[in-house]
Amino acid sequence: MTMGLTESQDAFAAALLHPDGPLPHGITTARGAADSSRFAVYRNNVYVGLTTALGQRFPVTKRLVGSDFFAGMARAYAADHKPASPLIMHYGDEFPDFIAAFLPAASLPYLPDVARIEAAWTRAYHAADRLPLDVAQLAAAPSERLGDMTLVPHPSARLVRSDFPVGSIWSAHQGETVATVADWQAETVLVVRAAMHVEVHVLPARDAAFAGSLLEGVTLGEAAQTAFAAAPDFDFGSALIGLIGLGAFSVFEPVEGELP
Structure with missing residues (x-):
């Protein structure tokens, strides 16, 4: 039975990533002979x-x-895990989850x-360019509507x-000499490229719930309530201002009839 192009491609790709599998059908040398050792070299590459x-x-990993x-x-x-895109820079998106189960x-x-x-970091590096929100733009919004924004x-x-x-561990490995991580405690890390360079910031622990809520699209009022519940010393x-200063948000994209 003759395989179609799609089936042949799938079989070829599967054989490349499974060293114990058989040589794909139709793969031969110029003399017409199957040669698993030559295919093994290609597979290894x-x-x-x-x-x-x-x-x-x-x-760092x-x-x-x-x-x-x-x-x-x-x-x-x-x-x-075969590459899902011809852009090799995207390969490994699921690698952290794989490590967690390894x-x-x-x-x-x-x-x-x-x-x-x-x-x-890689996703941030290749993300779309967008002007970051600044405090002056936020201050221009009516104060009575702030909680609903x-x-x-x-x-x-x-x-x-x-x-x-993990933010401290990552930072400690950025030089030739590995620095010591003094405080072994939980961290929330913001990765962002608001300007030309990707930055990795360890956020204050009391701001973690607030940052997470805002980045998930929760209103400022609801995010503040969540933050106060998680950390009574939270300072709205x-x-x-700290998150805006780090470039965590974009300029507003107003919808007609809504706040700018």
């Missing part, structure tokens, strides 16, 4: 390309576990969230909430 891409996207461990983990990921990495419970910061998250803004000091003004 694909694995090398995918694992290299993961290493480039998740350098790689540094934390070492090159050999990372290579094995990345290869295990690549075996069941039993050999269970002794490093913070590792998935470090990887989530690195995934967010929602803010537009900046396209690059991503929030990573963790039970571990300083938290809001």
